[in-house]
Amino acid sequence: MTFPIGQTLSGELEKIQTPSGQFGISETLSHKLTWSHYVELLKIDEDLERQFYIKQSEQHRDENHMEMKRGVLVTIISERILRDDLIELIRECGSKGHTITSVVGDGSRGIRASDFEGRNVKIETIVNASVADAIVDRVSGQYLEDYAVIIYTSKVDVVRGAKYGL
Amino acid sequence: MDSLLSNFASPIVMAFALGIISRLIKSDLELPPALYKSISIYLLLAIGLKGGVELSKTPFDQVVWPVAGTLFLGVLTPITAFLVLRYLGRFDMSNAAGIAAHYGSVSVVTFIAAISYVESLGLQPEGFLPTLVALLEIPGIVVALMIPLLAKSGGGSLKKAFHEVFTGSSIVLLLGGLLIGWIAGPEKFVSVEPFFVHGFQGALVLFLLELGIITASRLQDLKKAGVFLIFFGVMVPILHGAIAVLVGQMAGLSVAGTSVFAAMVSSGSYIAAPAAVRIALPKASPSLYLTASLGITFPFNITLGIPLYYLMAEWSAGLW
Numbered sequence: 001m002t003f004p005i006g007q008t009l010s011g012e013l014e015k016i017q018t019p020s021g022q023f024g025i026s027e028t029l030s031h032k033l034t035w036s037h038y039v040e041l042l043k044i045d046e047d048l049e050r051q052f053y054i055k056q057s058e059q060h061r062d063e064n065h066m067e068m069k070r071g072v073l074v075t076i077i078s079e080r081i082l083r084d085d086l087i088e089l090i091r092e093c094g095s096k097g098h099t100i101t102s103v104v105g106d107g108s109r110g111i112r113a114s115d116f117e118g119r120n121v122k123i124e125t126i127v128n129a130s131v132a133d134a135i136v137d138r139v140s141g142q143y144l145e146d147y148a149v150i151i152y153t154s155k156v157d158v159v160r161g162a163k164y165g166l
Numbered sequence: 167m168d169s170l171l172s173n174f175a176s177p178i179v180m181a182f183a184l185g186i187i188s189r190l191i192k193s194d195l196e197l198p199p200a201l202y203k204s205i206s207i208y209l210l211l212a213i214g215l216k217g218g219v220e221l222s223k224t225p226f227d228q229v230v231w232p233v234a235g236t237l238f239l240g241v242l243t244p245i246t247a248f249l250v251l252r253y254l255g256r257f258d259m260s261n262a263a264g265i266a267a268h269y270g271s272v273s274v275v276t277f278i279a280a281i282s283y284v285e286s287l288g289l290q291p292e293g294f295l296p297t298l299v300a301l302l303e304i305p306g307i308v309v310a311l312m313i314p315l316l317a318k319s320g321g322g323s324l325k326k327a328f329h330e331v332f333t334g335s336s337i338v339l340l341l342g343g344l345l346i347g348w349i350a351g352p353e354k355f356v357s358v359e360p361f362f363v364h365g366f367q368g369a370l371v372l373f374l375l376e377l378g379i380i381t382a383s384r385l386q387d388l389k390k391a392g393v394f395l396i397f398f399g400v401m402v403p404i405l406h407g408a409i410a411v412l413v414g415q416m417a418g419l420s421v422a423g424t425s426v427f428a429a430m431v432s433s434g435s436y437i438a439a440p441a442a443v444r445i446a447l448p449k450a451s452p453s454l455y456l457t458a459s460l461g462i463t464f465p466f467n468i469t470l471g472i473p474l475y476y477l478m479a480e481w482s483a484g485l486w
Contacts, residue, residue, distance in 0.1 A: 081444050085326070119199070146448035 033057050069161025072132035076123045076139060077103060077150040083121045086139070090125050093134040096165055098125040120148075126156060126164045173473045176286060178279055181371045182468060185378015186385075197376040205373045206437070210274060210336055212362040212369075213296045214343015219355045220293025222348045229294050231417035232427070236298045239413060239431050240305030243406050244270025248313055250402055255394045263313045264443045264450030268459040269402060270306020271435030272299055274336065275377065278370060279468045280429035284476065289422035299430055300340040307331050307439050311446045327446030334438045377464070384461035391457045399462025403432035407475045411482055421479045428475035433467055434459030 033041075037057040044050040074095075076086055083100070090098060103122045127135070132153050143149045158164060173179060188195040221229070248266035251257045257265070277299050284291050311327055331337070347355060388396065410431035414424035436459045443450055463471075 079444075081441055 033061060037061070067159040067161075068157040069159075069164075069166040071126045071156055071158050071161065071164050071166045072129055073154045073156045074125050074127060074132050074135050075150075075152055075154070076135075077105070077120060078123070078143070079148045080119060080121050082143060082147060082149070083123070086123055086143075089138055089142075090123070090127075090135055093127075093138065094131040094165065095125040095127050095135070096163065098123055100124075126158055128164070128166050131165065172286060173283055174469065176282065177367075177371050178282055178374050179468055182374040182378040182381075182465070185375045185380075186382040186465075187378075189379050189382030195379065197372070197379070202373070202376045205369050205376075207335070207339060208362075208369055209278065209366070209373060210339035211343045212366050213274065213278065213299070214340045214345075215347040215350075215355065215358070215362050217294060217296025217299075218344040218347020219350065219352055220347075221297055221344065222351045224292075224294050228292075228418070229297070232292075232294070232298055232414070232419060232423075233301060235413040235417040235427075236301045236431075237305060239406075239410060240270060240302050241309050242409070243431060244306045244310040244313075246405065247398075247402055248310060250398060255398060258449075259314050259317055260447045260449040261451060261454055263310050264447045265398075265455045265458050266313070267307045267310030267443050268434040268436070268439040268455050269406070269463075270310050271304075271439045272302045272306070272430045273433035273435055273459070273464060273467070274299060274340070274437070275370075275373065276433035276464060276467045276472075277426065277430040279374075280426040280472045280475070282367065282370070283472045284422040284425055287422075287476075289420075291422040291426045292419060295423060295426055295430075296340065297344060298427065300337065300344060302430060303337055303340070303435070303438055304331055307435070307442050311442065314447060324446050327442045330442045330445055331438060334441060336437045374468075377460075381460055381465055384457050387453045387457040388461060391454060391461075395454065395458050396462055399434075399458045400466050403434070403463050403467060403471055404474070407432035407471065408478060411475065411478045414479070415482060421476075421483050424479040424483070425472070425476040428479060429467060429472050432463075432471060432475065434463045436460045436464070 033054075037060075041050055041053055041057065044053060074090070076090075078086060080102075087098060087100075101122045101124075103120050105120055125135075136151055136153065139149065139151050144151075158166070185195075244266045247269040248262050251262035251265055252259070255262070277295075281291060281295070308328065308331065311324060315324060407428040410428040411424055413431075414427040419427055436456060439459070440452065440456060443455060444452065
């Protein structure tokens with residue numbers, strides 16, 4: 001569990017910690033360690049022991065953070081008939097892999113050409129920002145006018161960034 | 167009149183009606199999509215296999231004229247449908263061609279229902295008819311999709327659409343089944359016969375139940391489709407059926423065979439054609455072509471159309 005940047009929670013944390021004086025009052029405190037780290041550290045009574053585990057926790061945090069890379073998750077929801085074309089398109093744009101799920105939904109168009117082939121598909125791929133732009137541009141240009149397609153992006157942190165070209 | 171009533175009392179037609187009613191009363195009845203797909207694979211492969219076995223027993227000169235007649239009608243029907251839509255119905259190019267592609271192609275379930283109908287009357291249609299279904303499936307779609315191309319107002323990818331037509335699951339299963347049945351022959355087919363022949367009618371009842379549900383959900387679109395499309399969805403199948411009765415008899419088919427032939431020529435596709443049209447003519451509205459083929463022509467054919475084609479075939483056989 002990572003510690004969210006929220007006024008209330010970090011406020012709570014300061015109240016708890018101030019009497020011991022161990023962590024001090026710091027605005028940036030919440031960024032130093034995760035919430036679960038603090039929970040564990042607060043339980044320790046022995047000063048030396050706590051110092052040891054604080055060091056360990058920081059080291060642990062650094063190792064974890066080294067692996068996380070910022071990428072863009074591109075999600076395309078479309079009628080089933082476009083599945084193969086869209087996969088080809090994202091590959092051409094530089095995506096290195098994707099996940100497909102069958103989904104059911106309704107929207108302004110409603111009707112699908114081929115219930116026989118299946119309902120809608122959701123295609124997700126994690127890519128770098130320039131590939132994401134290319135995908136959004138091409139999908140918008142080719143499909144948004146005539147087909148039932150939704151495309152959106154979100155920023156994600158992923159481990160093993162190289163796998164996605166990050 | 168008796169032949170009409172006997173059709174309404176068939177389990178296939180009643181299951182279809184049950185599907186429609188279940189949707190109208192907002193029942194929660196729903197076939198899992200995987201089951202619907204499995205049954206359609208089973209049905210298509212079963213007709214292919216049976217047709218292939220029959221084909222292996224049929225001399226070539228008996229098949230050649232029906233094949234020629236099928237190809238002729240495969241080219242003719244999309245053109246007549248297109249002309250009616252474009253010039254009488256004032257549809258735009260994409261929609262006229264898109265709907266015409268459906269009426270040029272064939273509904274396999276209408277074909278099966280027609281076979282069941284004539285068999286219920288104690289008649290035996292020619293065994294090689296499934297071959298004709300496979301042949302009729304392709305040219306209609308190809309011809310209809312060529313029309314906007316010739317008029318230079320396509321938009322979609324014709325290459326991809328043709329790939330969809332030729333490699334679509336219905337064609338692969340029908341042609342594959344025909345080939346397997348033809349190579350295996352009657353003796354080797356015996357081992358798989360119980361599954362593919364005896365279970366067939368039961369599976370068809372389940373399939374029609376689902377088609378009833380799908381059709382009922384299209385019925386709401388009828389209001390949007392307009393009066394002309396309803397007129398088209400009934401009159402053009404009758405026109406195509408009448409032409410097919412003539413062609414079928416000239417090609418030497420029996421009365422039973424001619425009735426089934428007319429039913430398949432008159433029918434509108436809703437498996438192969440929608441996928442191809444969606445790709446080749448993205449501007450054509452799926453709610454128009456699916457409502458026409460699945461919401462109007464299909465229910466008309468399996469209730470009134472098939473007995474009508476039988477009566478036409480019987481009547482015209484008396485004239486020769």
